[in-house]
Amino acid sequence: MSTNRKLDAKIPGGPLALKWERHKMDNPLVAPGGNRRKFTVIVVGTGLAGGGAAATMGELGYNVLNFCIQDTPRRAHSVAAQGGINAAKDYQNDGDSIERLFYDTIKGGDYRSREANVYRLAELSTGIIDQCVAMGVPFAREYGGTLANRSFGGVQVSRTFYARGQTGQQLLLGVYSALSRQVQAGTVKMFPRYEMLDLVLVDGRARGIIARDLTTGEIKRYAADAVVLATGGYSPVYYLSTNAVNCNATAIWRAHRRGALFSNPCYTQIHPTAVPHMGDYQSKLSLMSESLRNDGRVWVPKKPGETRRPSDIPEAERDYYLERRYPAFGNLVPRDIAARAAKVECDAGKHAYMSPYSVYLDFGDAIQRLGRDVVADRYGNLFSMYEEIIGDNPYQVPMMIYPAPHYTMGGLWVDYNLQATIEGLFVAGEANFSDHGANRLGASALMQGLADGYFVVPRVVASYLAGAKLQAVKTDHPAFAAVENDVRGLIGRLLAIKGHRTVREIHWDLGRIMWDKVGMARDAAGLKEAIARIGELRGQFWHELALSGTDADLNKQLEQAARLADYLELGELMARDALMREESCGGHFRNEHQTPDGEAKRDDANFCFVSAWEYTGENREPVMHREHLAFENVELKTRSYK
Amino acid sequence: MSDKGMTIHLKIWRQARGAKTGKFVDYTVQNIQPAMSFLEMLDILNEDLVKKGEEAVEFDSDCREGICGTCGLVIKGTAHGPHAATTTCEVRMRGFKDGETITVEPFRAGPFPVIKDLVVDRTAFDRIQQQGGYVSANVGSAPDGNAVPVSKYYADKAMDVASCIGCGACVAACPNASASLFVSAKISQLSRLPQGGLERGRRALAMVAQMDQEGFGDCSNHGECEAVCPKEISIENIALMRREYMRGALKGD
Ligand SMILES: Cc1cc2nc3c(=O)[nH]c(=O)nc-3n(C[C@H](O)[C@H](O)[C@H](O)COP(=O)(O)OP(=O)(O)OC[C@H]3O[C@@H](n4cnc5c(N)ncnc54)[C@H](O)[C@@H]3O)c2cc1C
Numbered sequence: 001m002s003t004n005r006k007l008d009a010k011i012p013g014g015p016l017a018l019k020w021e022r023h024k025m026d027n028p029l030v031a032p033g034g035n036r037r038k039f040t041v042i043v044v045g046t047g048l049a050g051g052g053a054a055a056t057m058g059e060l061g062y063n064v065l066n067f068c069i070q071d072t073p074r075r076a077h078s079v080a081a082q083g084g085i086n087a088a089k090d091y092q093n094d095g096d097s098i099e100r101l102f103y104d105t106i107k108g109g110d111y112r113s114r115e116a117n118v119y120r121l122a123e124l125s126t127g128i129i130d131q132c133v134a135m136g137v138p139f140a141r142e143y144g145g146t147l148a149n150r151s152f153g154g155v156q157v158s159r160t161f162y163a164r165g166q167t168g169q170q171l172l173l174g175v176y177s178a179l180s181r182q183v184q185a186g187t188v189k190m191f192p193r194y195e196m197l198d199l200v201l202v203d204g205r206a207r208g209i210i211a212r213d214l215t216t217g218e219i220k221r222y223a224a225d226a227v228v229l230a231t232g233g234y235s236p237v238y239y240l241s242t243n244a245v246n247c248n249a250t251a252i253w254r255a256h257r258r259g260a261l262f263s264n265p266c267y268t269q270i271h272p273t274a275v276p277h278m279g280d281y282q283s284k285l286s287l288m289s290e291s292l293r294n295d296g297r298v299w300v301p302k303k304p305g306e307t308r309r310p311s312d313i314p315e316a317e318r319d320y321y322l323e324r325r326y327p328a329f330g331n332l333v334p335r336d337i338a339a340r341a342a343k344v345e346c347d348a349g350k351h352a353y354m355s356p357y358s359v360y361l362d363f364g365d366a367i368q369r370l371g372r373d374v375v376a377d378r379y380g381n382l383f384s385m386y387e388e389i390i391g392d393n394p395y396q397v398p399m400m401i402y403p404a405p406h407y408t409m410g411g412l413w414v415d416y417n418l419q420a421t422i423e424g425l426f427v428a429g430e431a432n433f434s435d436h437g438a439n440r441l442g443a444s445a446l447m448q449g450l451a452d453g454y455f456v457v458p459r460v461v462a463s464y465l466a467g468a469k470l471q472a473v474k475t476d477h478p479a480f481a482a483v484e485n486d487v488r489g490l491i492g493r494l495l496a497i498k499g500h501r502t503v504r505e506i507h508w509d510l511g512r513i514m515w516d517k518v519g520m521a522r523d524a525a526g527l528k529e530a531i532a533r534i535g536e537l538r539g540q541f542w543h544e545l546a547l548s549g550t551d552a553d554l555n556k557q558l559e560q561a562a563r564l565a566d567y568l569e570l571g572e573l574m575a576r577d578a579l580m581r582e583e584s585c586g587g588h589f590r591n592e593h594q595t596p597d598g599e600a601k602r603d604d605a606n607f608c609f610v611s612a613w614e615y616t617g618e619n620r621e622p623v624m625h626r627e628h629l630a631f632e633n634v635e636l637k638t639r640s641y642k
Numbered sequence: 643m644s645d646k647g648m649t650i651h652l653k654i655w656r657q658a659r660g661a662k663t664g665k666f667v668d669y670t671v672q673n674i675q676p677a678m679s680f681l682e683m684l685d686i687l688n689e690d691l692v693k694k695g696e697e698a699v700e701f702d703s704d705c706r707e708g709i710c711g712t713c714g715l716v717i718k719g720t721a722h723g724p725h726a727a728t729t730t731c732e733v734r735m736r737g738f739k740d741g742e743t744i745t746v747e748p749f750r751a752g753p754f755p756v757i758k759d760l761v762v763d764r765t766a767f768d769r770i771q772q773q774g775g776y777v778s779a780n781v782g783s784a785p786d787g788n789a790v791p792v793s794k795y796y797a798d799k800a801m802d803v804a805s806c807i808g809c810g811a812c813v814a815a816c817p818n819a820s821a822s823l824f825v826s827a828k829i830s831q832l833s834r835l836p837q838g839g840l841e842r843g844r845r846a847l848a849m850v851a852q853m854d855q856e857g858f859g860d861c862s863n864h865g866e867c868e869a870v871c872p873k874e875i876s877i878e879n880i881a882l883m884r885r886e887y888m889r890g891a892l893k894g895d
């Protein structure tokens with residue numbers, strides 16, 4: 001079902017390059033000092049987006065309450081990012097510019113993102129690097145003391161800044177240090193080991209949250225003048241993914257159930273280079289950074305069903321399929337293309353010897369060309385991580401890799417101000433849908449996280465607070481009691497099931513359905529089947545779930561069960577969105593919509609829009625709204641990396 | 643080992659929330675594959691327990707790839723297990739023998755009280771960081787990233803220590819429960835960069851004072867911390883921390 005509720009993205013007028021500057025000028029401010037202290041802002045999440053926003057709003061003088069699931073903010077999943085962060089500095093003098101970063105990101109996203117947001121992202125990218133350097137982030141440097149860059153898939157310039165293979169960790173520790181300073185200054189109050197379980201609305205505006213203290217199990221109420229959700233991505237809807245085991249959709253899903261529209265859930269990124277799936281015991285698929293494709297060559301045996309070891313396969317019997325199919329970009333094609341190409345080969349029976357779902361990533365040539373030491377300097381930590389997991393030495397035997405769920409481009413719908421369809425609710429970082437369209441280019445999520453956190457959220461939340469004329473609301477307002485009651489009801493319901501199947505078993509089943517039917521290639525029959533099977537699985541979950549322990553205690557099985565309940569609804573919405581989108585674009589590939597040589601076929605005449613789904617109740621069909629995407633500055637083209 | 647994989651006997655520390663102490667409880671898990679991670683083995687144990695209606699063993703983990711610092715168990719008497727330079731989540735079962743008995747304990751230290759079973763409270767680290775583990779640079783005030791060159795040598799040195807994941811293994815391994823390796827890593831990272839240099843004296847004094855106040859012991863050069871550190875942070879940094887502290891005490895900057 002679909003209707004046409006007016007979705008106003010509130011994109012400022014004027015030329016693209018001046019929109020953000022003008023917007024800042026046109027919107028009200030809150031004067032420094034006591035005025036700002038009067039406003040309380042809840043920020044859920046301490047990753048680059050949430051932690052960055054909380055620290056910066058603290059610096060500006062607001063009263064900030066900052067929540068995270070981990071035992072300390074420094075462990076938010078941003079910490080795991082390896083490869084790097086983009087910025088249009090043009091320090092390499094290779095023709096980069098804000099304009100080019102904007103264009104690459106729009107094209108990389110397969111023309112399904114909003115021009116104005118992407119331009120702002122590119123514009124803010126340069127300030128991010130300056131800020132991080134000033135905070136003591138030890139980026140890689142050249143001998144002359146200047147910042148070093150590397151290149152990442154899908155672009156032809158070197159604009160990626162990095163700190164060995166630990167860029168996310170270093171950026172997050174920068175955020176954490178800024179947060180620590182604000183905690184010390186008394187502007188930010190930190191709530192680690194807390195999980196937001198619902199959103200509280202008063203007079204239609206977001207005015208607080210209900211959170212569970214994960215140590216004691218207590219359910220608590222927090223009131224504020226605005227709520228920012230920066231709760232990251234939800235790839236574990238596939239069970240196996242490159243994400244941390246606690247990554248979840250709960251905060252945004254509960255907000256969705258309270259009225260926030262959910263956009264583009266079918267756009268997920270399957271990363272081409274992860275450790276392959278080896279057994280049913282696995283709890284995650286470790287990422288092997290995309291930077292490896294700078295020097296590694298991807299290949300499969302030419303012969304289907306090949307059983308020889310890679311070293312026994314002569315050069316002439318290897319197919320370097322990315323170099324063959326995409327001569328211009330070769331191994332550096334964007335992620336969606338590299339991932340799907342691996343699937344095509346494996347489906348045709350051409351794969352690495354150990355698993356039918358793996359291809360080779362070979363450093364043999366790189367070691368000959370550069371020497372072992374240079375390769376070790378660039379990728380040593382990744383090689384040893386791989387060896388720990390698989391037990392093979394990548395200096396001698398080509399790595400085996402396979403695509404794995406990695407990033408979710410979809411998320412809560414937000415306007416240019418990052419405000420959701422609920423007033424006073426702002427969504428930042430991976431949790432929103434806004435900047436990456438149907439496919440995210442490498443090194444651009446860290447950029448978005450910090451752009452949102454350091455620069456956009458502090459500005460847009462301030463103008464909301466200055467203009468909103470809010471009534472004072474305390475946690476004794478009846479709205480809090482009602483939502484708290486719902487949360488208690490849900491937890492009670494989960495513990496009362498007393499079935500025989502564990503959270504992991506049911507989650508595993510969901511993951512299989514999602515991967516097989518809503519994964520790298522989708523079709524109408526499979527998606528319909530997924531919708532039906534997820535519905536059944538949800539029924540089983542509510543009858544067969546086994547839990548032990550109590551709610552008034554540290555109980556991680558209970559935490560995971562509540563997150564799985566949300567995944568069981570979100571998974572279905574992802575399938576519905578994929579079924580609705582009768583085209584192939586970016587990470588969303590419909591088998592019915594491809595060119596004769598197997599490339600994605602977009603349908604700009606009918607699908608140049610953002611879907612925005614409205615929740616209508618448990619087990620009821622959601623309603624879809626659309627935001628039409630207008631391209632005024634770039635020409636819609638067929639993406640080609642050939 | 644049979645086709646069905648290994649059988650592993652576990653002696654796991656169980657402690658109720660709020661209890662002053664706990665005890666070891668014996669468990670056996672079957673069908674353990676060599677490629678499984680240690681935590682995946684514990685996942686299987688927990689599924690068995692939940693199915694039997696018993697409480698799962700609580701332990702912390704998140705990234706499961708050695709970068710977030712959430713996991714932390716003492717395995718066979720060693721923080722993060724017998725392998726050097728790995729975190730608990732990176733420990734694989736191929737390092738153990740069929741039929742082996744493995745003891746599993748939390749990271750024990752006075753300043754890390756046990757919350758439940760294998761989960762401990764490490765917020766003392768956050769409080770130390772809050773005393774000065776930062777550069778006081780507000781967003782918006784930064785000069786161009788290349789305005790201040792930093793020699794590659796010092797940038798690399800800073801990165802060596804910045805890689806600390808704050809897991810607390812150093813504290814768990816130290817006979818004095820000293821946090822010196824952790825604290826020195828941050829002090830040394832920031833004092834090696836021009837951006838962090840301006841507040842170095844003040845930072846060292848404040849962080850060391852907080853470390854003492856949290857009840858961490860003194861460093862008496864046992865070196866156990868360095869041996870278990872998953873990121874191989876060198877004990878040299880502790881000497882540097884002492885210098886920075888002296889410098890702060892004498893010069894006051
Ligand atoms: C292995 C890996 C490697 C990557 N490498 C790169 C890279 O090289 N370059 C790049 O640009 N991007 C990379 N990415 C993507 C990028 O790291 C993430 O998209 C980005 O860091 C997300 O930041 P965030 O602030 O939105 O969310 P996160 O960092 O995930 O933070 C989410 C926060 O929300 C909290 N939270 C969640 N739910 C709740 C709740 N209900 N209640 C309370 N708190 C909650 C969490 O505790 C956490 O603090 C990588 C991702 C992965 C998984």
Ligand code: FES
Nearest residue numbers: 704706711713731
């Ligand atoms: S779980 Fe992240 S380091 Fe082990």
